[in-house]
């Protein structure tokens with residue numbers, strides 16, 4: 001291993017440490033804000049005060065790519081004001097907002113377009129307000145179960161070592177007869193979640209993929225082996241477990257890549273993991289706007305975004321997306337579904353989209 005390689009490995013294994021932190025003054029009225037401030041001081045991380053977590057602009061850097069990298073290493077600690085939750089179909093009824101932004105550098109990530117000019121990371125300290133709002137949404141729908149997705153605008157496991165917010169959410173949901181929580185992650189920092197009360201009300205899903213995809217398109221996330229080891233721990237702690245295979249990418253050797261993926265999952269998980277295991281399958285898609293943004297931020301990406309090779313799928317709201325032509329999409333769906341059932345006969349495939 002070269003020294004450079006060893007440093008890179010080390011960086012990947014460490015949990016996220018921002019280069020600069022902004023605090024909204026009001027965030028320091030909350031225990032979570034105070035705790036993060038104490039950590040920032042102990043770690044000797046530079047910090048500044050800001051009037052609003054929505055107004056951090058002008059990141060240094062000559063190119064958009066440089067500015068983007070710096071923004072993604074900037075953390076903002078704020079108070080969540082909007083307590084109206086967005087909907088989050090098809091996997092849940094609502095998105096529960098505990099954080100926005102992510103330290104990962106997945107080339108295909110949809111946050112690049114949805115977060116626009118604000119790719120920096122925000123964590124919210126007023127958990128009581130957020131939980132109270134969730135309670136309201138649950139009560140409104142009784143006797144229906146209400147599901148909340150905590151990873152719509154962030155990767156909350158990546159931020160858990162700093163915020164501890166998932167721990168609070170999971171404990172809250174454990175006591176909710178009609179409430180359920182779910183989130184998806186590409187990180188492995190789950191140790192603090194293993195011995196807390198969850199009552200099976202939280203489903204934790206790990207985002208996994210063929211080696212080629214992880215290697216070329218998912219920098220600054222946890223290595224595959226660590227994600228799988230974390231999944232095994234989560235299964236051992238009795239949580240409902242799931243995997244999201246996304247984005248499914250057509251590449252040379254894709255059959256081998258996805259067959260190996262399912263093989264490694266089967267080897268790493270406990271024998272009884274098949275019952276109550278879910279899979280969600282999402283083929284790669286992009287919009288024209290996303291393609292432009294990605295090409296600026298990751299100019300050397302190998303991500304194939306040739307609209308000539310894709311099928312245009314009209315969007316319900318606004319611009320449509322480019323997906324694989326039906327024949328390719330069907331081949332991917334069939335092949336991966338077969339591999340799933342070969343190894344996990346009782347698993348459920350929730351959807352392919």
Ligand code: SF4
Nearest residue numbers: 102104105106109186
């Ligand atoms: S880990 Fe998830 S949220 Fe973070 S950059 Fe990658 S795809 Fe986006």
